Amino acid sequence: MSEKTRRFSSIFVLLRYKKTSEEIPSQYNFWAESWQRLRSNKMAMFGLITLFCLLFMALVGPWLTPYTYYETHLHLKNQAPSSQFWFGTDELGRDLFTRVWWGARISLLVGIVASFVDLVMGVFYGSLAASIGGKVEEFMMRVADILYSIPYLLVVILLMVVIGSGITTIIIALTITGWISMARIVRGQILQLKQLDFVKAAQTMGASPFRILARHLIPNATGSIIVTVTLTIPTAIFAEAFLSFLGLGIQAPIASWGTMANDGLPALRYYPWRLFFPAGFISLTMLSFNVLGDGLRDAFDPRMRL
Amino acid sequence: MIRFLLKKIFILFLSLFMVASLTFALMQMIPGDPFTQEKAVPEEILKAMYHHYGLDQPWYVQYYRYMKGLITFDLGPSFKYQGRTVTEIIREGFPVSMTLGFEALILSIFFGIALGSLAALKHLKWQDHITMVIAVLGISIPSFILATFLQYLISMKFDLLPVARWGSFDHSILPALSLAALPTAFIARLTRSNMVEIMQEDYIQTARSKGLNSFQIVIRHALRNALLPVVTYLGPLTTAILTGSFAVEKIFGIPGLGQWFVMSITNRDYTVIMGTTVFYSAILMLCVLLVDILYCLIDPRIQLINKKVRA
Numbered sequence: 023m024s025e026k027t028r029r030f031s032s033i034f035v036l037l038r039y040k041k042t043s044e045e046i047p048s049q050y051n052f053w054a055e056s057w058q059r060l061r062s063n064k065m066a067m068f069g070l071i072t073l074f075c076l077l078f079m080a081l082v083g084p085w086l087t088p089y090t091y092y093e094t095h096l097h098l099k100n101q102a103p104s105s106q107f108w109f110g111t112d113e114l115g116r117d118l119f120t121r122v123w124w125g126a127r128i129s130l131l132v133g134i135v136a137s138f139v140d141l142v143m144g145v146f147y148g149s150l151a152a153s154i155g156g157k158v159e160e161f162m163m164r165v166a167d168i169l170y171s172i173p174y175l176l177v178v179i180l181l182m183v184v185i186g187s188g189i190t191t192i193i194i195a196l197t198i199t200g201w202i203s204m205a206r207i208v209r210g211q212i213l214q215l216k217q218l219d220f221v222k223a224a225q226t227m228g229a230s231p232f233r234i235l236a237r238h239l240i241p242n243a244t245g246s247i248i249v250t251v252t253l254t255i256p257t258a259i260f261a262e263a264f265l266s267f268l269g270l271g272i273q274a275p276i277a278s279w280g281t282m283a284n285d286g287l288p289a290l291r292y293y294p295w296r297l298f299f300p301a302g303f304i305s306l307t308m309l310s311f312n313v314l315g316d317g318l319r320d321a322f323d324p325r326m327r328l
Numbered sequence: 329m330i331r332f333l334l335k336k337i338f339i340l341f342l343s344l345f346m347v348a349s350l351t352f353a354l355m356q357m358i359p360g361d362p363f364t365q366e367k368a369v370p371e372e373i374l375k376a377m378y379h380h381y382g383l384d385q386p387w388y389v390q391y392y393r394y395m396k397g398l399i400t401f402d403l404g405p406s407f408k409y410q411g412r413t414v415t416e417i418i419r420e421g422f423p424v425s426m427t428l429g430f431e432a433l434i435l436s437i438f439f440g441i442a443l444g445s446l447a448a449l450k451h452l453k454w455q456d457h458i459t460m461v462i463a464v465l466g467i468s469i470p471s472f473i474l475a476t477f478l479q480y481l482i483s484m485k486f487d488l489l490p491v492a493r494w495g496s497f498d499h500s501i502l503p504a505l506s507l508a509a510l511p512t513a514f515i516a517r518l519t520r521s522n523m524v525e526i527m528q529e530d531y532i533q534t535a536r537s538k539g540l541n542s543f544q545i546v547i548r549h550a551l552r553n554a555l556l557p558v559v560t561y562l563g564p565l566t567t568a569i570l571t572g573s574f575a576v577e578k579i580f581g582i583p584g585l586g587q588w589f590v591m592s593i594t595n596r597d598y599t600v601i602m603g604t605t606v607f608y609s610a611i612l613m614l615c616v617l618l619v620d621i622l623y624c625l626i627d628p629r630i631q632l633i634n635k636k637v638r639a
Binding site for chain 2: 065167168171172173174175176179180181183184256260263264267268269270283287290291294297298301304305308309312313316
């Protein structure tokens with residue numbers, strides 16, 4: 023698969039530069055054209071708009087109700103959704119609407135921070151390996167391969183057992199092996215780009231390897247990096263929800279969507295909304311990131327349409 | 329081919345060794361020990377227990393025993409369940425998980441290929457769009473959410489299938505469906521994108537001009553080539569089904585290895601955690617190796633390249 027992707031993107035990179043020189047010589051702008059393509063993709067725009075709405079609600083949602091996420095109303099437990107409690111209440115009478123948007127903050131925070139750390143580590147490791155080359159590169163990538171062959175969630179679960187639950191530990195656990203796919207993609211991209219004439223031209227003109235990396239190689243790999251980040255965020259959000267669902271994640275009274283789903287599971291038969299609201303938002307968020315990521319890939323790289 | 333295999337097997341053992349050492353190191357790093365949370369136990373009994381489980385030895389002796397145990401498939405006793413060994417737990421739970429996993433695997437391969445081919449044949453028509461919407465939903469909805477949804481809708485509301493537990497084939501339908509959703513979606517997308525490309529090839533045009541109908545073209549000519557990338561996906565697919573089983577077995581109360589694993593985590597039953605982790609990793613790496621071999625066997629082009637390299 024990676025072979026194939028590599029082959030494809032190399033074709034694409036060549037075409038892209040061919041296009042620059044022949045068809046639209048002066049006004050060609052990679053970002054503007056990608057944005058045009060993204061805008062015409064209905065699914066991707068749906069994802070983008072939904073994500074903005076979710077983000078907005080995560081920021082504003084908890085303040086729209088007179089309740090807090092930890093305040094209990096024991097005489098009002100397991101209420102169905104109503105005008106008083108928009109999403110109903112849980113077994114301690116806590117308002118689910120408030121808790122869902124608090125959960126959105128936690129889930130989005132974990133997803134975005136973990137992906138950002140992956141991004142930094144992955145770009146650093148991948149570009150370092152690709153620019154050093156030779157035996158060192160082989161060794162670095164072999165290490166990455168071996169780490170990659172250990173199932174991601176298994177590692178994360180083990181780490182959570184050892185370092186205990188909490189938001190920080192979950193982010194640490196997610197990033198300890200999460201950066202590897204980014205590193206592999208960045209390395210692959212840079213190896214291809216290095217073959218191109220403009221890099222050779224820069225070398226001939228005496229640019230330092232660091233300058234070539236920072237000014238030529240990484241900027242040209244930005245498209246695939248953005249796509250990878252967009253598709254890493256839902257993976258991280260899923261991993262957090264999954265861990266919390268297994269009882270390993272965020273601890274009470276703070277709730278992420280995963281913990282809320284876990285709390286709602288025993289009451290599924292009689293109070294299904296307790297599970298369906300958080301579960302629905304996990305799915306909606308992952309869906310939005312996935313369609314946006316697919317759309318971005320198509321937009322940056324129309325040849326690689328899936 | 330043989331050199332390639334030996335190299336792969338070597339890497340497999342290296343990775344397994346690393347996983348085993350890593351789990352050992354992680355378990356050593358946990359503050360306290362498995363008996364600390366229990367009520368005040370007399371000093372002597374505690375000492376006897378330490379001695380019984382070999383915890384009074386220095387870490388390198390424990391490491392040596394652990395490694396020796398791994399080679400002889402003796403994964404030690406469970407800390408929480410008196411008189412049970414980890415090997416027994418695996419022997420009991422794994423067949424259940426494997427049955428479920430196989431069902432999910434077959435479901436996802438069959439439906440994935442069927443949906444993907446349909447989408448490719450009706451490329452850019454409504455069938456294609458619907459299939460791809462289903463596929464993106466399948467990728468986005470986590471298996472544990474799908475599982476609860478199916479359980480609620482089909483078992484609780486319409487009472488069509490058993491709500492939980494394990495036993496007959498009926499019990500396995502919903503869990504297998506929820507585990508199969510994500511791999512089905514992935515395979516459908518892979519098959520579609522390959523098939524769309526292959527349908528443009530010259531030999532398909534030839535087949536068409538010979539007067540074959542599109543069904544025959546797909547079965548006899550296109551599918552074979554479109555399936556190659558699907559084979560490479562079998563490794564990640566096994567991972568998805570396996571990790572998915574942790575939550576799905578919990579939801580449906582299935583006595584498989586996944587449930588044992590989750591329970592051992594909540595119980596902090598360290599020997600079981602270590603044993604099952606290493607076991608899971610071994611299974612997954614073996615699957616990846618099998619896929620590599622399978623790939624070489626079914627794609628004659630790869631062998632050709634290998635021969636050339638050797639010559």
